[in-house]
Amino acid sequence: MRPARRGRRAQLASAARLLTLALLAGCYKFVPVAGGAPAGAIVRVRLNEQGATTLGKRLGVAPATLEGEVLDATRDSLVIRMTASTSAFTAQRVTWVGERVAIPADAVASTERRTLDKRRTMVVAASAVAGSIVVFLGVRNMRGVAGGDGTPGGGGGTPP
CATH class of the missing domain: 1.20.5 (Single alpha-helices involved in coiled-coils or other helix-helix interfaces)
Structure with missing residues (x-):
């Protein structure tokens, strides 16, 4: 040659x-989920005020959003392997290393799924x-x- x-x-x-x-x-975006997100999906959960307060006690900050992979979804809660959160007060993004977090259904304002x-x-x-x-x-x-x-x-x- x-x-x-x-x-x-x-x-x-x-x-x-x-x-x-x-x-x-690729380039990803988050789109609203109608109903529940399937296991394995990457989601962003926007918390309501009650949810931010409740989960803030366990996570150490008052989170506005939580991101992660869905491990389990029921009528009562959504369990995710958390990768990031955003503070409700400072809008600062915090990286997590896969902590398992159960989010009560009544703490959720909206759920979005990551798509290409x-x-x-x-x-x-x-x-x-x-x-x-x-x-x-x-x-x-x-x-x-x-x-x-x-x-x-x-x-x-x-x-x-």
Whole structure:
């Protein structure tokens, strides 16, 4: 295999990795849940005032929202593996490391489920592809592979 071909393959492989990373990262949004969220879903629970007070006693802060993975959902409560909370007083986001929290149904103002935002993800993917093309063309032009046989000069014939 010629060196130029190996370089192009490496560039294409890099572009493919960048595109894959962009697609895997994706863009997510939270949308309201009608009814209960299934086990395994990532949710954001907005607490009512009573819920913030009740859970604040157990969590050490008065939370406005809790985020995490649904472990169990019943009529009486929602059990999540908590990953984040937002303070009701400062709006500061606090990261948690998977603590199991039972949220009473009467403490919940609303529940939202995390879903992939297809439109934003496609914009990110298209930007990654465009960026890869620009990098590819830039590297290609810097190497002088814009065409020709790669020999210097251009007059031909015998030198004077």
